[in-house]
Amino acid sequence: MTNLAPLHRITLVIATGNPGKFREIAALLQDMSVLPLPLDRVGPLELPPESGESFQENARLKAVAVAKATGYLALADDSGLEVDALGGRPGVLSARYGGPGAGDADRIALLLRELDAVPEPHRTARFRCVIAIAEPSGMVRLAEGVCEGRIARGPRGTQGFGYDPIFEIPSLGRTLAEIAIEAKNRLSHRALALREAKGIIEHLLGPGRTGFRNSEDRPRGG
Numbered sequence: 001m002t003n004l005a006p007l008h009r010i011t012l013v014i015a016t017g018n019p020g021k022f023r024e025i026a027a028l029l030q031d032m033s034v035l036p037l038p039l040d041r042v043g044p045l046e047l048p049p050e051s052g053e054s055f056q057e058n059a060r061l062k063a064v065a066v067a068k069a070t071g072y073l074a075l076a077d078d079s080g081l082e083v084d085a086l087g088g089r090p091g092v093l094s095a096r097y098g099g100p101g102a103g104d105a106d107r108i109a110l111l112l113r114e115l116d117a118v119p120e121p122h123r124t125a126r127f128r129c130v131i132a133i134a135e136p137s138g139m140v141r142l143a144e145g146v147c148e149g150r151i152a153r154g155p156r157g158t159q160g161f162g163y164d165p166i167f168e169i170p171s172l173g174r175t176l177a178e179i180a181i182e183a184k185n186r187l188s189h190r191a192l193a194l195r196e197a198k199g200i201i202e203h204l205l206g207p208g209r210t211g212f213r214n215s216e217d218r219p220r221g222g
């Protein structure tokens with residue numbers, strides 16, 4: 001059977017400044033009749049500060065700000081790494097762990113130092129992802145996914161982003177940076193949250209729901 005591209009794709013702005021997240025989310029949405037647009041295609045637009053205390057609050061803040069500012073349906077992802085031996089840190093502060101100016105390699109080095117004395121059985125951790133889908137009216141729906149794993153003794157692999165090189169999937173014996181994006185997108189916290197979010201998007205775009213803009217409409221103020 002011929003695989004025809006949908007004729008009319010509703011724009012879904014992916015409200016993230018993190019290119020690694022955008023790549024994964026866009027790949028996971030490939031089979032849907034939405035057109036994922038990066039922020040810089042609808043901007044310049046600044047994401048609001050992550051002032052919330054939970055992934056839910058921060059995902060909601062980002063998605064609503066972008067949906068309201070652009071008039072498009074928007075999807076935001078707030079995610080992070082919860083390490084059991086650190087009482088769930090860095091958690092919502094994962095992107096800010098190590099302070100301003102720290103990069104992925106600095107954050108990984110700091111985490112490994114903090115866990116230096118922690119033996120294998122206690123190196124358990126999980127990635128958590130909350131996805132918020134916001135309508136321009138400010139209405140929001142949330143979805144969540146969790147990926148269980150453990151923190152490796154040192155970084156391994158070059159794929160992915162963030163803490164992937166030290167996040168090991170026990171059943172594979174590999175870190176998320178040692179597997180291809182397609183494999184990560186079958187088991188990650190983001191993939192699981194997206195699976196639920198796709199049901200929400202399908203419902204939003206289903207029969208009787210009209211008024212969502214596609215990218216051929218004139219952008220607001222343009």
Ligand code: ITT
Pocket residue numbers: 015016017018021047050077078079080081094095127160161162163164176188190
């Ligand atoms: P946006 O807010 O612009 O989306 P961000 O990177 O600041 O980008 P978060 O505040 O949600 O995003 O922080 C999540 C951090 O958690 C991210 O910067 C990574 O360090 C880490 N993280 C989340 N998902 C990850 C993944 O799949 N692999 C590796 N690290 C991940």
